[in-house]
Amino acid sequence: MKLIIKNMVCPRCISSVEQMLKNNNLPARYIRLGEVELTKDPGKSKLEQFSADLKKNGFELLDDQKMQQIEKIKNLLIGKVQEGSVEDHFSISKFLGKKIFKDYSALSKLFSEVEGITIEQFFILQKIEKVKEWLMYNELSLSQIAFNLGYSSTQHLSNQFKKLTGMTPTRFKQLGAPHRKAIDAIHK
Incomplete structure (x- = not known):
């Protein structure tokens, strides 16, 4: 499952998002600027929690194409x-x-x-x-x-x-x- 994340603009952003993924127990296939691919669909509640964590740290999960x-x-x-x-x-x-x-x-x-x-x-x-x-x-x-x-x-x-x-x-x-x-x- 691919996620697009707004405001991921530098290597520190990647590290920050990587830590949030670990904190939410969301294994990723890869993490790069503005993009994360999860190894599996996390389900609605986990995704909502991850989205909330992103917002607290100045990022935003984008769902609009x-x-x-x-x-x-x-x-x-x-x-x-x-x-x-x-x-x-x-x-x-x-x-x-x-x-x-x-x-x-x-x-x-x-x-x-x-x-x-x-x-x-x-x-x-x-x-x-x-x-x-x-x-x-x-x-x-x-x-x-x-x-x-x-x-x-x-x-x-x-x-x-x-x-x-x-x-x-x-x-x-x-x-x-x-x-x-x-x-x-x-x-x-």
């Missing part, structure tokens, strides 16, 4: 950005098409209707948050960051960063962490 689809799109894009290897000329439509096997225009329309932004805007916001993370930890140069996130140049990255944050990457680095957002709150 449209919301599941949107959460899958978000998790795929978040995962792509978090791995830090977005190719130059990366195509969101091709990437999602290979992973979801649905018409991209339908996915895009649904995403925009529900989320209030386009898939492309969501992806850019994710990339900008990753830029902020790398700048804060001083792990990579701006040109390395641009390359890892598929920007054609550091200038392109800097322009997009300033457009979305109101400051240059250098200024952000000087100001520090208070300007970072949680992954699940990026477009809100």
